[in-house]
Amino acid sequence: LFAFRFSLFALSYSLFAISYSLMNSFFCIDAHTCGNPVRLVAGGGPQLEGKDMSEKRQHFLAEYDWIRKGLMFEPRGHDMMSGSILYPPHDPKNDVAVLFIETSGCLPMCGHGTIGTITIALEHGLINPKVPGKIRMEAPAGLVEISYQQEGKKVKSVRLTNVKSFLAAEKLPVECPGLGPITVDVAYGGNYYAIVDVQPNFPGLEHYPAEQLVAWARELRKRINALYTFVHPDDPTINGCSHIQWTGKTIDPTSTARNAVFYGDKAIDRSPCGTGTSARMAQWYTQGKLQAGDEFVHESIIGSKFIGRIEEETTLAGKPAIRPSIEGWARVYGLNTITIDPEDDPYAYGFQV
Numbered sequence: 001l002f003a004f005r006f007s008l009f010a011l012s013y014s015l016f017a018i019s020y021s022l023m024n025s026f027f028c029i030d031a032h033t034c035g036n037p038v039r040l041v042a043g044g045g046p047q048l049e050g051k052d053m054s055e056k057r058q059h060f061l062a063e064y065d066w067i068r069k070g071l072m073f074e075p076r077g078h079d080m081m082s083g084s085i086l087y088p089p090h091d092p093k094n095d096v097a098v099l100f101i102e103t104s105g106c107l108p109m110c111g112h113g114t115i116g117t118i119t120i121a122l123e124h125g126l127i128n129p130k131v132p133g134k135i136r137m138e139a140p141a142g143l144v145e146i147s148y149q150q151e152g153k154k155v156k157s158v159r160l161t162n163v164k165s166f167l168a169a170e171k172l173p174v175e176c177p178g179l180g181p182i183t184v185d186v187a188y189g190g191n192y193y194a195i196v197d198v199q200p201n202f203p204g205l206e207h208y209p210a211e212q213l214v215a216w217a218r219e220l221r222k223r224i225n226a227l228y229t230f231v232h233p234d235d236p237t238i239n240g241c242s243h244i245q246w247t248g249k250t251i252d253p254t255s256t257a258r259n260a261v262f263y264g265d266k267a268i269d270r271s272p273c274g275t276g277t278s279a280r281m282a283q284w285y286t287q288g289k290l291q292a293g294d295e296f297v298h299e300s301i302i303g304s305k306f307i308g309r310i311e312e313e314t315t316l317a318g319k320p321a322i323r324p325s326i327e328g329w330a331r332v333y334g335l336n337t338i339t340i341d342p343e344d345d346p347y348a349y350g351f352q353v
């Protein structure tokens, strides 16, 4: 029954995909997760080669990155735009595989992207979970286990148990433009994050406008990557510090912590960032500030919240690691058929200013 159901899914998906890609048109379903955009490409995504999503990610980057640029950058997207493309799973035990696309590239894992993608896919019948209420999702960074609450067609919340997350380095010195010498901890939660904790030269994110944090973060990321190397122990295609996580005082005194996560070249995540929250929970866990069973309520720059929890205490390459879970919600708001036609539009592949 599974094989039959899966082949029907795969067949209808490929027919849909082929007919859209022939027209260079992409049928997208737009949503946001706690304020941050998720554009799911439900038709027109390319067929990719590879035995898993990590290999498929490399194939996409080598041959189809124009699709990401066209759909994510202005004029069809914007600085914060982020999305995903669904693929059949490689392991028959799993329900779906996902490629994440974003202004910054193709992320190994994206938490807000997962919550939005799963919400859209369930509400629009693009996934048929083998076990109702549960989804096993293959991401380039590894297996992500999901549970969700649905009332009628509406998905009310999604909780994802992320890949192994760990603190990679502590108190790395770096000179931050505008702030002077600071130290950062670097943690992995599906991407590598430099976490800027409150310290003498950084009183907290609430003291600065978002544009200022963006400008500093862009330069800070360059400097960190020039000084230090980060490579995932199991997958060398995941490397480099891609995000900066500014921290500060919460708006709601009942929240545990707040962040402003910089990604791409000009974006601050409007959600608390799922992989950033995972990285920060791994940092807190390793530093003895968070235990299994504790609730970690993480607030974003706009005050939206993810609820984190440690699901498993484990190790990775001899280092302490956790499998954190993150719960959040998404709302679907638009159907959007987007054409990328370079013969007709000089800005088909987008631009950045």
Ligand code: PYC
Pocket: 082, 107, 109, 110, 111, 112, 113, 263, 269, 271, 272, 273, 274, 275, 276
């Ligand atoms: O939620 O993991 C996330 C994420 C990564 C970049 C933007 N959001």
